[in-house]
Amino acid sequence: MAQQVRTGRRYLRAFVSGFFVAVPVSLTVFDRFACVARVEGASMQPSLNPEAGPGDVVLLNRWSVRNHQVQRGDIVSVLSPKNPQQKIIKRVIGLEGDFIRTLSYKNRYVRIPDGHFWIEGDHHGHSLDSNSFGPVRTHARTHVP
Amino acid sequence: MRWLTYTAQGGGPASACVTARHFWSTIPVQLFPKKSHNFPPLQQVMCARVFSCSRCCGCYAAATRSRISVSGCQIIINMFRRTLGKTAAFVGYAIQYGCVAHCAFEYVGEVVVCSGPSMEPTIVSDDIIFSERVSRHCYNIKKGDVIIAKSPFDPSMNICKRVIGLEGDKVCTSGASDLFQTHTYVPLGHIWVEGDNRQNSSDSRSYGPIPYALIRGRACLKVREEVSWQKNRKLACIRRL
Numbered sequence: 001m002a003q004q005v006r007t008g009r010r011y012l013r014a015f016v017s018g019f020f021v022a023v024p025v026s027l028t029v030f031d032r033f034a035c036v037a038r039v040e041g042a043s044m045q046p047s048l049n050p051e052a053g054p055g056d057v058v059l060l061n062r063w064s065v066r067n068h069q070v071q072r073g074d075i076v077s078v079l080s081p082k083n084p085q086q087k088i089i090k091r092v093i094g095l096e097g098d099f100i101r102t103l104s105y106k107n108r109y110v111r112i113p114d115g116h117f118w119i120e121g122d123h124h125g126h127s128l129d130s131n132s133f134g135p136v137r138t139h140a141r142t143h144v145p
Numbered sequence: 146m147r148w149l150t151y152t153a154q155g156g157g158p159a160s161a162c163v164t165a166r167h168f169w170s171t172i173p174v175q176l177f178p179k180k181s182h183n184f185p186p187l188q189q190v191m192c193a194r195v196f197s198c199s200r201c202c203g204c205y206a207a208a209t210r211s212r213i214s215v216s217g218c219q220i221i222i223n224m225f226r227r228t229l230g231k232t233a234a235f236v237g238y239a240i241q242y243g244c245v246a247h248c249a250f251e252y253v254g255e256v257v258v259c260s261g262p263s264m265e266p267t268i269v270s271d272d273i274i275f276s277e278r279v280s281r282h283c284y285n286i287k288k289g290d291v292i293i294a295k296s297p298f299d300p301s302m303n304i305c306k307r308v309i310g311l312e313g314d315k316v317c318t319s320g321a322s323d324l325f326q327t328h329t330y331v332p333l334g335h336i337w338v339e340g341d342n343r344q345n346s347s348d349s350r351s352y353g354p355i356p357y358a359l360i361r362g363r364a365c366l367k368v369r370e371e372v373s374w375q376k377n378r379k380l381a382c383i384r385r386l
Contacts, residue, residue: 024244024248027247068300080334081356082332082333084357114298
């Protein structure tokens, strides 16, 4: 009986110490370096989710956006400005200071303010993007599919 | 009777051994420095007596067990291995504590130093503030909270403002001295922030509502110069009275 208690205690201690190492380390890695996400929806066809079915799995590279530097053409994942609990994945069209001819925004031509960029889905017309909510703030993560 | 002439080698000072209460017998054994258990090469040992201290029984036992003559190469290898082990342990601990610190700053709270006059009666320049991030992760930001957010124009800068309106609220956009008051509605997923010092603050009245994703945390404790801890919400109540 005492033997069992001792073994149980040892297992508990090992579990707790492993837990306190593994959880912070994995959280930090997911926050700082890379994390894996699944893409849903048709807004990025044909580059992501080319056909219906289970969504593509992408690797979000968070290390390369630590200085908030993205290029035109990058695919980024941002928190949706409409609903902060939702993440959206789009392609960067314009950076700060660019002049953009919009597709369906309220203004035909837009100058993107500082600290913002313009994102659009690849599947025009089936995508909720900057054409509907304007330029988004830099709070982004690029990814490597 | 010949005392040994021994040069300390491998880090451990031989004198530390000598100063302790020592005893000697007639068994011919080599002398070992106390701290590091490196065995010195044979040609340096010129002693014919056991020369050990009471604290160095480990050395003594090891020496009597096996008359070791370790070559210099192996000593270097041992030293290298020990240094490598220590370095690996240090790096591991550094990574572990770094990760713990990152999680604490990211999910629990952080300490920020405010500067600037825009929150003047509540927070003066150089106040130290503890901002907790739990309520931001739980979507628990309420009207009247003082929040730390990222500046919408420079993502490397932070701003500290008071939340005036949440999504769907109708807020007044005009200044106090304007003749006509203008109102607007805060869009979905955005908040309306203003500084307490309305005359000297660039806030949502100049750049519009800011998205929820820019919020970093809610300021909950303030450390003044005379280290007085005050609940920010209490302070806000007092201010309203």
